[in-house]
Amino acid sequence: MRPSTIAIDGPAASGKSTIGELLARRLGYLYFDTGVMYRAVTWVALKREIPPENEEAVTALAATLHIDVLPPTVEDGRQYTVMADGEDVTWSIRRPDVDANVSLVSTYRGVRTEMVRQQRRVAANGRIVMVGRDIGTVVLPDADLKVYLDATVEERAWRRCREMQARGEPADYEEILAMMRRRDEIDSHRAISPLRVPEGAVVVDTTELTIEEALDRVLSLVEERECRPA
Numbered sequence: 001m002r003p004s005t006i007a008i009d010g011p012a013a014s015g016k017s018t019i020g021e022l023l024a025r026r027l028g029y030l031y032f033d034t035g036v037m038y039r040a041v042t043w044v045a046l047k048r049e050i051p052p053e054n055e056e057a058v059t060a061l062a063a064t065l066h067i068d069v070l071p072p073t074v075e076d077g078r079q080y081t082v083m084a085d086g087e088d089v090t091w092s093i094r095r096p097d098v099d100a101n102v103s104l105v106s107t108y109r110g111v112r113t114e115m116v117r118q119q120r121r122v123a124a125n126g127r128i129v130m131v132g133r134d135i136g137t138v139v140l141p142d143a144d145l146k147v148y149l150d151a152t153v154e155e156r157a158w159r160r161c162r163e164m165q166a167r168g169e170p171a172d173y174e175e176i177l178a179m180m181r182r183r184d185e186i187d188s189h190r191a192i193s194p195l196r197v198p199e200g201a202v203v204v205d206t207t208e209l210t211i212e213e214a215l216d217r218v219l220s221l222v223e224e225r226e227c228r229p230a
């Protein structure tokens with residue numbers, strides 16, 4: 001049987017969203033990037049001048065904020081459209097001030113509980129590629145296939161730098177590298193659902209791989225599972 005729920009975890013810029021989207025398209029599955037939910041909460045908090053350090057206020061916001069992830073509504077290179085309380089926040093959630101605060105916001109227990117609840121609901125019908133930090137460990141521990149994508153922090157900083165330049169945004173490699181290290185530290189050491197390799201996951205190091213090569217590796221894992229007797 002072809003795996004129906006596929007969990008992809010890994011650190012920032014390890015290739016999760018690129019590979020996840022291509023894989024989902026190839027299989028005709030839904031692609032769901034769970035990071036956008038934490039980003040949407042962070043962006044709306046900043047916009048409403050709720051300090052990201054205020055756990056209580058940010059948690060209250062997460063409990064009431066209506067986040068929707070839809071197929072692209074505008075052809076501007078986006079993978080999907082993210083709506084927060086009716087506002088298109090697809091590009092705002094990629095801003096540097098969101099990058100700088102999202103890891104803190106995602107450490108909050110109440111925020112995570114709410115996001116995980118919504119993510120499980122989306123995954124309930126199967127045929128999904130779900131991408132994040134805790135998908136194989138917490139959100140979908142029984143996923144049919146679990147992949148952990150990794151790459152060196154230097155390579156990941158270069159990727160983020162090139163992405164920003166491609167969008168015409170100013171990008172300083174050293175600054176991005178420092179921020180990437182800070183985010184890795186928070187994501188991997190937080191008390192609740194820290195980033196780690198899920199039990200039963202296959203680790204794919206993408207440092208030296210092209211996008212096509214990484215996709216081929218993951219596709220071959222899908223095929224391998226398909227051929228296994230149930």
Ligand code: DC
Nearest residue numbers: 012034035038102103106132133134
């Ligand atoms: O994948 P990303 O860079 O868009 O994720 C943004 C942040 O959200 C990341 O620093 C950690 C958090 N996150 C999380 O804690 N759990 C997830 N499943 C996805 C993202």
